[in-house]
Amino acid sequence: MSGLLFEGADWNFLTLQRIHDACEAVAQKELGLDTYPNQIEVITAEQMLDAYSSVGMPLFYKHWSFGKHFAYHEASYRKGLMGLAYEIVINSSPCISYLMEENTATMQTLVIAHAAFGHNHFFKNNYLFKQWTDADGILDYLDFARGYIAQCEERFGRMAVEHTLDAAHALMSHGVDRYPGKKKLDFREEEKRAGKRRLYEEEQFNDLWRTVPTGPAKTSAVLNVERRRALLGLPQENLLYFLEKSAPRLAAWQRELLRIVRHIAQYFYPQGQTKVMNEGTATYVHYRIMKRLHEDGRLTDGNFLEFLQSHTNVVFQPEFDDPRFSGFNPYALGFAIMQDIERIVKDPTEEDREWFPDIAGTGDEMAVLRDVWANYRDESFISQYLSPNLIRHFRLFHLHDDPAERAGILVDAIHDERGYRRIRRELSKQYDVGYIDPNIEVVDVDLAGDRRLMLRHTVVKGAQLNETDTKRVLQHLADLWSYDVQLTEVDAATDKVLKEYVLNPRIQPAAA
Amino acid sequence: MVMHIIDRRLNPGGKSLENRQRFLRRAKALVQGAVKKTSQDRDIKDVLEGGEVSIPLDGMDEPRFRREGGTRDMVLPGNKKFIEGDILPRSGDGSGRKSGPGQGDSEDAFRFVLSKEEFVNLFLDDLELPDLAKRKFAEAESEGLVRAGYSTSGSPANISISRTVTRAMARRVALRRPRPEAIAELEARIAEETDEDKKAALVAELEALKAKAKRIPFIDPIDIRYRRFEAVPKPIAQAVMFCLMDVSGSMSEHMKDLAKRFYMLLYVFLTRRYRHVEIVFIRHTDRAEEVDEQTFFYGPASGGTLVSSALQCMHDIVRSRFRPSDWNIYAAQASDGDNATSDSENVARLLTDNILPVSQFFAYLEVGESGTYSFEMPDSALWSLYERLRANGQPLSMRKVRDRSEIFPVFHDLFQRRGTTQERAAS
Numbered sequence: 001m002s003g004l005l006f007e008g009a010d011w012n013f014l015t016l017q018r019i020h021d022a023c024e025a026v027a028q029k030e031l032g033l034d035t036y037p038n039q040i041e042v043i044t045a046e047q048m049l050d051a052y053s054s055v056g057m058p059l060f061y062k063h064w065s066f067g068k069h070f071a072y073h074e075a076s077y078r079k080g081l082m083g084l085a086y087e088i089v090i091n092s093s094p095c096i097s098y099l100m101e102e103n104t105a106t107m108q109t110l111v112i113a114h115a116a117f118g119h120n121h122f123f124k125n126n127y128l129f130k131q132w133t134d135a136d137g138i139l140d141y142l143d144f145a146r147g148y149i150a151q152c153e154e155r156f157g158r159m160a161v162e163h164t165l166d167a168a169h170a171l172m173s174h175g176v177d178r179y180p181g182k183k184k185l186d187f188r189e190e191e192k193r194a195g196k197r198r199l200y201e202e203e204q205f206n207d208l209w210r211t212v213p214t215g216p217a218k219t220s221a222v223l224n225v226e227r228r229r230a231l232l233g234l235p236q237e238n239l240l241y242f243l244e245k246s247a248p249r250l251a252a253w254q255r256e257l258l259r260i261v262r263h264i265a266q267y268f269y270p271q272g273q274t275k276v277m278n279e280g281t282a283t284y285v286h287y288r289i290m291k292r293l294h295e296d297g298r299l300t301d302g303n304f305l306e307f308l309q310s311h312t313n314v315v316f317q318p319e320f321d322d323p324r325f326s327g328f329n330p331y332a333l334g335f336a337i338m339q340d341i342e343r344i345v346k347d348p349t350e351e352d353r354e355w356f357p358d359i360a361g362t363g364d365e366m367a368v369l370r371d372v373w374a375n376y377r378d379e380s381f382i383s384q385y386l387s388p389n390l391i392r393h394f395r396l397f398h399l400h401d402d403p404a405e406r407a408g409i410l411v412d413a414i415h416d417e418r419g420y421r422r423i424r425r426e427l428s429k430q431y432d433v434g435y436i437d438p439n440i441e442v443v444d445v446d447l448a449g450d451r452r453l454m455l456r457h458t459v460v461k462g463a464q465l466n467e468t469d470t471k472r473v474l475q476h477l478a479d480l481w482s483y484d485v486q487l488t489e490v491d492a493a494t495d496k497v498l499k500e501y502v503l504n505p506r507i508q509p510a511a512a
Numbered sequence: 513m514v515m516h517i518i519d520r521r522l523n524p525g526g527k528s529l530e531n532r533q534r535f536l537r538r539a540k541a542l543v544q545g546a547v548k549k550t551s552q553d554r555d556i557k558d559v560l561e562g563g564e565v566s567i568p569l570d571g572m573d574e575p576r577f578r579r580e581g582g583t584r585d586m587v588l589p590g591n592k593k594f595i596e597g598d599i600l601p602r603s604g605d606g607s608g609r610k611s612g613p614g615q616g617d618s619e620d621a622f623r624f625v626l627s628k629e630e631f632v633n634l635f636l637d638d639l640e641l642p643d644l645a646k647r648k649f650a651e652a653e654s655e656g657l658v659r660a661g662y663s664t665s666g667s668p669a670n671i672s673i674s675r676t677v678t679r680a681m682a683r684r685v686a687l688r689r690p691r692p693e694a695i696a697e698l699e700a701r702i703a704e705e706t707d708e709d710k711k712a713a714l715v716a717e718l719e720a721l722k723a724k725a726k727r728i729p730f731i732d733p734i735d736i737r738y739r740r741f742e743a744v745p746k747p748i749a750q751a752v753m754f755c756l757m758d759v760s761g762s763m764s765e766h767m768k769d770l771a772k773r774f775y776m777l778l779y780v781f782l783t784r785r786y787r788h789v790e791i792v793f794i795r796h797t798d799r800a801e802e803v804d805e806q807t808f809f810y811g812p813a814s815g816g817t818l819v820s821s822a823l824q825c826m827h828d829i830v831r832s833r834f835r836p837s838d839w840n841i842y843a844a845q846a847s848d849g850d851n852a853t854s855d856s857e858n859v860a861r862l863l864t865d866n867i868l869p870v871s872q873f874f875a876y877l878e879v880g881e882s883g884t885y886s887f888e889m890p891d892s893a894l895w896s897l898y899e900r901l902r903a904n905g906q907p908l909s910m911r912k913v914r915d916r917s918e919i920f921p922v923f924h925d926l927f928q929r930r931g932t933t934q935e936r937a938a939s
Binding site: 037074320321322394399409414464470 | 625
């Protein structure tokens with residue numbers, strides 16, 4: 001448990017093993033992390049580019065859009081516009097981390113601590129990942145998807161498959177279930193419940209209830225609509241799911257393709273909601289591990305300085321008027337909040353005690369953090385743990401930009417007593433998927449008439465859809481539905497119809 | 513916990529090659545346009561090196577539902593002087609807000625790098641050899657072998673072992689040849705058996721089995737199959753390219769440069785169509801000689817002009833080294849158009865009788881000084897002569913070129929894929 005892990009920049013597989021074991025000791029004993037088994041894969045820059053273009057997954061089906069991304073990344077990488085990530089980590093069991101071969105030994109240590117323990121723990125323990133992803137099955141599923149799609153291409157033609165995939169990709173952001181589905185009914189449980197209910201009704205029987213007037217009876221037309229909507233499971237916000245189950249003219253293989261794309265979208269759904277937390281966790285973990293390794297004399301001062309330099313780069317948050325500014329750096333924000341939690345737990349001020357009575361001064365920061373990592377996502381994490389101290393540190397301010405306001409943009413809140421809560425609320429909203437993705441639902445199908453599919457976009461704060469893109473997406477949607485598709489944009493507050501799109505399907509290729 | 517380290521560096525690269533090809537196929541028209549545009553203002557060498565192209569994203573985009581406009585709220589770091597209630601001007605002159613990162617439609621053009629191979633492919637994709645080549649097709653053939661199933665006879669080198677063994681096994685199973693295991697088992701039982709009568713019966717059985725095994729061989733000659741090959745005619749995969757150039761005093765460096773570009777393009781094009789391409793450089797003044805490339809382009813020479821000397825030289829070389837039935841012959845001639853008037857008849861005779869009948873393609877490129885316009889380029893002696901030959905139905909292609917930028921269009925024009933009618937309008 002002592003002695004340097006390595007000297008200089010060179011490493012070999014034995015070094016990697018030593019580094020991993022040292023990190024693991026710290027992660028388990030000091031931080032109490034609970035991780036999937038690790039698999040570390042050493043790759044080249046070209047392989048990293050490959051991984052980029054297939055959203056980081058080691059195997060993926062073939063589609064031109066991945067080629068486009070690859071060409072794009074390759075061009076910017078060659079020109080030196082873009083550096084490559086030091087690592088990519090995959091939420092699977094075993095948890096696969098890709099390490100670039102160019103990394104120095106220090107960087108490999110950092111990356112192993114960051115990905116193989118930080119991200120890994122987060123994947124295994126965060127409730128969103130537990131609920132939505134199947135770490136054991138994902139690689140097998142991707143393998144199946146790739147094989148299935150290749151088979152479809154052989155049997156039904158590349159073009160037909162490509163059209164379907166294009167359409168499915170366009171709707172991918174609306175192919176996720178936002179709420180856990182209904183549990184399958186368990187008959188025995190159900191019977192018990194019904195029995196209890198009956199008992200309760202008998203106990204509570206009062207003939208008077210019969211005489212209480214109800215509202216006017218629903219007309220048969222209204223009942224019909226309600227029945228139809230119930231049968232089709234409407235309203236439905238998972239467009240891909242709806243198409244897969246209800247589109248009238250899709251072939252079985254097309255439904256399977258939609259399903260594959262939908263599953264993959266669902267797999268990535270938690271990652272979009274936990275960017276700040278995920279990176280924050282990994283950064284916090286690597287920082288703690290590296291610090292411990294250095295204190296135990298397992299890293300030289302020089303190596304530690306090298307680490308600090310790249311760590312500082314990673315958690316750098318440019319200010320809003322800095323040319324480098326491009327929104328919040330999830331590493332910086334997540335890491336800062338987690339360090340702040342550590343401070344609050346260990347060494348709270350009066351203000352902290354007032355704001356965070358539950359955790360202030362409890363002394364065990366890892367218990368608090370593990371609980372945070374398990375039970376929050378970005379939005380709830382920020383709205384719960386962004387402290388006034390941090391708001392002052394970042395000097396956050398809130399701008400309210402109303403295009404109707406001629407004078408300009410209003411500074412609505414700054415880092416003062418009046419502003420803390422508002423800033424925290426607004427910032428957490430920025431990470432709320434409910435606000436990030438446009439709220440589009442299937443509301444009805446004109447079954448009696450021309451089978452028109454009716455969608456509704458609930459417009460929040462006047463932000464309507466981009467017209468060109470929307471038309472293209474709706475075109476894809478119409479092609480899959482194979483009858484007209486209508487999208488109505490309705491203002492959430494006033495229920496006023498703002499805009500209406502109607503798209504007819506293009507003629508489908510014969511194979512479809 | 514167990515940790516695995518896997519070294520993926522040795523895995524085969526090019527994992528996303530297929531995706532890339534799909535992307536290129538989809539963007540083909542766009543990329544081709546871009547390739548042509550880039551090739552115009554580049555040197556031939558650079559062009560054939562591949563490089564970056566930029567295509568409009570139209571049709572290559574991946575649309576999503578996106579929102580825009582409306583009331584926006586944002587929280588930003590780094591407040592220096594604002595206080596609650598301030599109104600910031602919208603112009604955004606440093607103190608105001610900057611818009612978010614370029615998520616809008618800033619990505620309207622898409623830049624990426626094409627490899628040399630891809631670039632040349634796309635560049636030459638819609639070009640083809642003139643259908644003259646087909647005229648020669650029937651006679652110009654060589655034999656090639658292709659696999660054609662199996663046969664019962666053949667040379668031992670062609671025995672198909674797997675096929676033979678499969679058939680032998682099928683035969684052995686069908687005829688119930690006793691398996692060695694069965695014989696071994698029986699022998700073991702005989703060794704253990706104590707009862708003499710039974711033993712004798714078993715021995716008899718063993719003998720019968722052994723005899724049967726002997727009668728039914730492990731591999732019979734009727735099992736043997738040979739891989740069969742069939743000879744199929746193959747078009748000739750070799751070509752020779754004659755570069756003829758006038759190097760007399762009237763040819764300036766600029767003209768030679770134009771010619772060189774044309775030759776290079778032709779060479780690249782031919783190498784993509786033929787497995788083996790030879791080049792013969794013939795330069796001429798009033799007499800012709802075969803030279804190497806360096807001398808051809810840069811060697812000093814001066815004198816009068818006799819085009820027939822070059823044609824004669826080419827004819828001699830063809831006769832001695834390139835049998836027309838074995839070689840596809842291409843010729844490109846570059847000249848400023850000067851020729852001795854007395855030479856015209858000779859040229860016409862050589863071309864019609866000796867050269868054009870054996871050539872797949874003969875192109876004449878008349879090069880001029882840059883800056884002059886075509887209407888300032890009166891038809892030269894050679895041009896009028898070739899024009900006349902063409903009018904008589906001789907398969908000649910001819911173009912005038914004055915400027916570097918015209919080389920690509922002219923080349924394209926010459927080899928453009930055409931319909932059945934072969935229309936060759938001079939520029």
